[in-house]
Amino acid sequence: MAKNSNGNGQNKDQDLARATSESANYLTDNQGHPVGDDQNSLRAGPRGPTLLEDYILREKIQHFDHERIPERVVHARGAAAHGYFQVYESLAEYTSAKVLQDPSKKTPVFVRFSTVAGSRGSADTARDVRGFAVKMYTEDGNWDIVGNNIPVFFIQDAIKFPDLIHAVKPEPHNEIPQAASAHDTFYDFISLTPESMHMLMWVMSDRAIPRSFATMEGFGVHTFRLINAQGTSHFVKFHWKPVLGAHSLVWDEAVKIAGQDADFHRRAMWESIEQGTPFEWEMGIQLIPEGEESKYDFDVLDATKLWPEDLIPVRIVGKMTLDRNPDNYFAETEQVAFMTTNIVPGIDFSNDPLLQGRNFSYLDTQLSRLGSPNFSELPINRPLAQVSNNQRDAHMRYTINKGRVSYAPATLDGHSPDETTSARGFHSYPQDVSGQKVRVRSESFGDHYGQARLFWNSMAPVEKEHIVKALQFELSKVETRDIRVRMLGQLAQINEVLAAQVGLALGEKVQTGAKTAKPNGTADSADEIAALANASSPTSASGGLERTSGLSLEEGQPQTAKGRKVAILAAPGVAAAQVQAVQDALAAEGAMAEVVGPYLGALGDSGVEATKTFANSGSVLFDAVYVPGGAASVAMLQKQGDARKFIDEAYKHGKAIAASAEGADLVMATELGRFAQGNGGAGALAEQGVLLSKDGAALARQFVAAIAQHRFRNRAYAEMVAA
């Protein structure tokens, strides 16, 4: 094949090095001129006016003035990392995509996680959908799976996207609230949009407040196609399953973390990768052979529907590892341009109308955000595969094309690149298409509540309780009563008990029909309603299932302490050997520990150093708490309200707590300790994941096992403790 080389396929590192200006060891301006003075502008006399001639000042200020580019209209706040993807075994049976065929090949990836509604400076832990955008630099060009951490979406048709986003963004008259859906315009829109109900259930669930990027599932959401070398097509859904399991925060934590560390998620990813602990996911696929899709009572083209895992199992096919932090946030994370149209031969689109609309949107948005069609030449966007075509010029052209041929057909210079007509080239799946030009929604998209019920039915009791509380919080912030009432009407379509429970907090009575014992069909008390909460509602558009696995976060998660962060509470006089023992036990499991003390640095002559203090951190930033012995240390901490609150709060949030030797005295001095006394004391606490023991080694083992359980939902005094 004749080549019209533009240097794109060359060594990416070399290109990156050329793109940075850090090679000179002296200061220069952007034209490479050595700069003699970067402290003072050029002026007429020491106290005179600044001279227009000062090109160094002008260039520096002008560059600064243009430093910001428009933030993403959605998904503005994000963080990203580099890594690689490897398929476990060849999927050639289903797809000719090379990236899914050779298990020995590591395909470089760049993955950006984001929240949707908040602006760039908003907090990481807002209740929101998370973006999960993967760019794979494959040998056949870039493949982007621009997904979310929730497998369905709010709307069925792209034409509604601007309405949805206008409704959820801060209200236009006063720009309130930031990064929050709890306001009138959002629920005005949602209450009038039944197709959003399934997604709303997910967004009100624990999924919308993930513990970490590493404990989030990812989903391609839309139905795509896999096409093999023979041209056979399977419909496919892509999944990313976190190796550490999927875990979430509790709402009280999410709210407090937003204040204590707005960068909680991005910091955790950065630190973990810096410490050599990568973030990992397995790729899963669900497949439906082309032609068999009509046997289900949901439409595979409808992005408000998932494929229940009990019906169509997820097959694990590969692994993605994120092990390198970006060098520069702006150049990489901010300038990365994901596009749903970035697919490779062997993968194809479906007719999902949301996906079809996205296929227009992403290129358009990159042109506006990055300012030029040459955004694809930026180091982070440039494919590793060679680029060879007749496109030329435009703003900020980086490539220096050689020769005079930039058209085809051409004979001059032998330079016009040939199309790849062989199997290697991208060929759309030749689906039969005919029909009238219409603006209609297919009737097969018509069921809006069945899968919302499937989700509700599949939740564990504690998850249902969280959904109810989230809706109580959100809807109580809606000022217009009509909207609140309309929302209760929608919720009642999903599950009457859910609606009644939410209604209690809004001062509204909701009819609960046949399910209540009351002759008038209403339920009056929370207890009465809660007693009904676990009855399943019949579903539709769910393949005949009433519930399915794969939806509850309380089921089937791997139990591991890896990646968890533990606070060790210590003061002068702390028993250093006990600190060391627990640090060793945690490190052996891949968990991290920090010593939290009354001040930073050496704690007296104990040999232990505090890296965090009660002033700069709280229990919400950790997964578990350990209190080592040392009489003086414990005596000092007992007098500190912050130390006692640390433990009470961790208890309330269901986190593992352990104390060795005198450390137990601190636990018993907390509010929780007071409740426990007289109620079985230490024995009763142990069942609730509060471990008090004199035997340090055994305790460390039990503690690690308790951390792996993630949360103890059986905390008897959780509601009573005030923290």
Ligand code: HDE
């Ligand atoms: Fe996006 N979306 N989206 N979206 N989306 C953008 O592209 C859009 C949708 C998603 O980390 C924008 O580069 C339309 C679904 C992610 O850089 C924009 C529709 C899903 C990211 C855009 C959708 C997503 C975006 C804004 C309805 C999950 C961040 C900036 C048809 C499957 C990527 C940008 C990153 C970003 C448009 C719906 C995921 C405006 C029109 C469904 C993860 O092009």
